[in-house]
Amino acid sequence: MTDTILVVVEQREGKLNRVSWETIAAGQALAAETGWTLEAAIVGSVGDLAKEVAGKKVSKVYEIESPKLAPYTPDAFSVALKQFIESKQPKLVLMPHTYQVRDFVPKLATAMGRTVISDCIGYKKEGDKLVFTRQMLQGKFSADVSFTSDAPWFVTFQNGAFRGDKAEAGSAAAPVETVNVEIADNIVRNKPHEVFKEAKQAVDLTQAEIIVSVGRGIKEQKNIELAKQLAEALGGEISASRPICDAGWLPMDRQIGSSGQTVAPKLYLALGISGAIQHIVGMKGSRTVVAINKDSEAPIFEIADYAVVGNLFEVVPPLIEEVKKAKAGG
Amino acid sequence: MKILVCIKQVPQKDAPLKLNESGTWIREDVSYEVNEPDAYALEEALRQKEKHGGEVVVITSGPARSQQVLREALAKGADRAIHLEDNAFVGLDAFNTARVFAAAIKDEQFDLIFTGLQSDDYGYAQTGVVLAELLGWPHATIIMQIEKSDAGIRVKRELEAGFFQFVDMPLPAVLTIQSGINKLRYATLIGIKNAKNKPLRKVTLAEVQSAIGENLQKIERMYIPQKTKKTEFLEGSSSEIAKKLVDKLRNEVRVL
Ligand SMILES: Cc1cc2nc3c(=O)[nH]c(=O)nc-3n(C[C@@H](O)[C@H](O)[C@H](O)COP(=O)(O)OP(=O)(O)OC[C@H]3O[C@@H](n4cnc5c(N)ncnc54)[C@H](O)[C@@H]3O)c2cc1C
Numbered sequence: 010m011t012d013t014i015l016v017v018v019e020q021r022e023g024k025l026n027r028v029s030w031e032t033i034a035a036g037q038a039l040a041a042e043t044g045w046t047l048e049a050a051i052v053g054s055v056g057d058l059a060k061e062v063a064g065k066k067v068s069k070v071y072e073i074e075s076p077k078l079a080p081y082t083p084d085a086f087s088v089a090l091k092q093f094i095e096s097k098q099p100k101l102v103l104m105p106h107t108y109q110v111r112d113f114v115p116k117l118a119t120a121m122g123r124t125v126i127s128d129c130i131g132y133k134k135e136g137d138k139l140v141f142t143r144q145m146l147q148g149k150f151s152a153d154v155s156f157t158s159d160a161p162w163f164v165t166f167q168n169g170a171f172r173g174d175k176a177e178a179g180s181a182a183a184p185v186e187t188v189n190v191e192i193a194d195n196i197v198r199n200k201p202h203e204v205f206k207e208a209k210q211a212v213d214l215t216q217a218e219i220i221v222s223v224g225r226g227i228k229e230q231k232n233i234e235l236a237k238q239l240a241e242a243l244g245g246e247i248s249a250s251r252p253i254c255d256a257g258w259l260p261m262d263r264q265i266g267s268s269g270q271t272v273a274p275k276l277y278l279a280l281g282i283s284g285a286i287q288h289i290v291g292m293k294g295s296r297t298v299v300a301i302n303k304d305s306e307a308p309i310f311e312i313a314d315y316a317v318v319g320n321l322f323e324v325v326p327p328l329i330e331e332v333k334k335a336k337a338g339g
Numbered sequence: 340m341k342i343l344v345c346i347k348q349v350p351q352k353d354a355p356l357k358l359n360e361s362g363t364w365i366r367e368d369v370s371y372e373v374n375e376p377d378a379y380a381l382e383e384a385l386r387q388k389e390k391h392g393g394e395v396v397v398i399t400s401g402p403a404r405s406q407q408v409l410r411e412a413l414a415k416g417a418d419r420a421i422h423l424e425d426n427a428f429v430g431l432d433a434f435n436t437a438r439v440f441a442a443a444i445k446d447e448q449f450d451l452i453f454t455g456l457q458s459d460d461y462g463y464a465q466t467g468v469v470l471a472e473l474l475g476w477p478h479a480t481i482i483m484q485i486e487k488s489d490a491g492i493r494v495k496r497e498l499e500a501g502f503f504q505f506v507d508m509p510l511p512a513v514l515t516i517q518s519g520i521n522k523l524r525y526a527t528l529i530g531i532k533n534a535k536n537k538p539l540r541k542v543t544l545a546e547v548q549s550a551i552g553e554n555l556q557k558i559e560r561m562y563i564p565q566k567t568k569k570t571e572f573l574e575g576s577s578s579e580i581a582k583k584l585v586d587k588l589r590n591e592v593r594v595l
């Protein structure tokens with residue numbers, strides 16, 4: 010086992026997934042604190058992606074190569090990384106908690122008899138021990154979790170946990186080494202088709218300056234009308250959390266979050282939304298967040314500028330009236 | 340098709356939660372419900388059975404209280420249930436949880452195993468994929484559609500930011516199911532009545548003990564997260580709050 014931290018960056022459609030920079034930043038911070046060496050790897054690299062990563066402050070960048078690594082499958086990625094990690098023996102392996110990583114990293118760790126502390130938002134060094142912080146119970150609690158098994162230790166970081174723009178550039182480009190892995194013919198069982206986007210989006214919420222967003226606190230489909238009235242009074246658009254769109258109460262293209270749209274309006278008014286991380290990632294760039302929620306502990310209040318703890322059905326009707334009055338010059 | 344659905348019991352969404360004495364988990368005196376994506380996984384299994392025939396079996400691990408999620412599943416149409424019943428099961432990490440599931444079903448031959456894509460309480464998003472690896476089966480995650488094909492199945496994976504992908508895969512396989520894949524049914528009165536006579540096999544800790552290894556990770560402590568943002572709470576009667584908020588929107592946020 011070497012004292013090495015390995016960051017596995019992610020590429021998508023030939024481009025580096027931006028969240029990779031966050032993981033590099035996390036790796037740099039951990040390396041500074043532990044004195045361990047930081048290296049990066051890219052699986053099935055294309056073009057100059059490895060060079061892009063080598064511009065950052067890392068000791069080395071590996072391109073893990075095999076013709077079987079494209080398109081992505083969990084079988085090929087898991088086998089490739091297992092071979093690589095077994096030969097290089099890093100202590101700590103960091104990845105972003107993306108859909109792709111969620112798809113293969115539990116398999117990889119299990120194949121190596123190891124475990125993953127997934128979806129972490131930070132870390133602490135306590136004496137010689139590293140503990141990783143993750144949200145529990147939908148963000149209502151945090152927990153510090155440690156490994157009780159031998160290295161390699163696998164950790165994935167939540168989108169937004171570290172600042173990608175804080176990833177330091179290196180003084181000189183790090184060396185890039187290509188490592189070829191063997192993937193036998195019968196390994197890959199899944200046959201993935203092209204990635205596609207569902208029907209074209211009818212509404213583009215990214216341009217909206219004011220958004221009123223509804224969550225499950227709206228209770229019934231007919232109550233959506235109330236939120237629409239507020240949006241109309243404010244001159245804004247309406248959007249929703251995922252369960253509202255899953256239920257068909259509003260169309261899919263009005264969903265905000267990791268599997269929906271990402272917006273950054275001047276005002277984001279959340280009605281009866283709890284503030285799960287998958288929702289937050291889609292709206293945390295909003296300039297001002299107002300949250301109305303009856304639960305004073307709802308995680309949405311963590312990121313709200315103005316908060317109303319209360320029943321939305323009591324607060325929204327007078328709010329509509331006041332907005333109308335204000336608009337009328339009252 | 341013979342389908343196994345893993346259903347976890349989790350604290351109810353609106354339940355007020357308190358830390359337990361050791362500060363490593365919550366106090367258990369709360370109301371519980373079915374983990375949301377698991378309800379969709381069950382619904383999908385029932386729909387597949389209605390289309391292609393076969394059997395739907397549900398499994399949970401947890402204390403006596405968690406039998407409730409199996410009863411509900413049987414009432415909705417599952418054929419039989421397996422309950423790994425012991426308080427100790429909830430203290431297992433995802434790796435060990437998957438190991439006890441594999442041990443409990445070793446004499447069965449399933450075509451498909453469904454899990455939710457992640458639990459609403461712990462949220463590791465691992466159990467299904469770990470189980471697939473232990474069984475040596477292929478898997479696919481975050482599934483929004485399942486069709487039977489000549490060679491096996493074709494599934495639709497949800498990717499980030501509104502993208503999707505179809506994947507062909509052989510059986511048997513493990514799929515982790517995303518909420519919203521279908522519309523949930525309610526249990527009928529007759530279903531609830533019939534459920535009482537459906538088989539429910541209990542598996543004790545002793546029966547699967549040999550499959551359990553050391554947990555590979557440990558919760559050192561759990562706590563309420565510190566707020567980082569300065570939030571201004573608006574208080575008063577509803578009409579006072581409405582006035583205060585409009586004042587903020589006009590004079591500070593400047594959108595009115
Ligand atoms: C060190 C440690 C201590 C813990 N202590 C406690 C504790 O004291 N009390 C407590 O309640 N929890 C405790 N847990 C949580 C633990 O029981 C997890 O629930 C378990 O590790 C599964 O992980 P997960 O819930 O994140 O499942 P995920 O991997 O997120 O779940 C995905 C899917 O797997 C299936 N699944 C997972 N677990 C079950 C289950 N039990 N029955 C049926 N299906 C299931 C479901 O379909 C679910 O949708 C502890 C975990 C660890 C690591």
Ligand SMILES: Cc1cc2nc3c(=O)[nH]c(=O)nc-3n(C[C@H](O)[C@H](O)[C@H](O)COP(=O)(O)OP(=O)(O)OC[C@H]3O[C@@H](n4cnc5c(N)ncnc54)[C@H](O)[C@@H]3O)c2cc1C
Pocket residue numbers: 223224225226227249250251252253264265266267268269270280281282283284285286287288291301302303304307319320321322352456457481
């Ligand atoms: C892989 C993955 C991708 C996902 N993608 C997305 C995504 O893109 N977008 C998304 O939104 N979610 C997404 N989710 C789901 C997400 O985890 C949450 O389940 C979801 O955001 C919860 O929606 P909600 O806040 O509306 O509902 P809940 O969590 O049920 O919250 C409802 C809230 O309403 C409050 N409330 C109830 N009644 C009232 C009342 N009368 N007045 C005021 N408040 C009230 C409650 O206190 C509660 O806080 C995803 C999940 C996964 C696992």
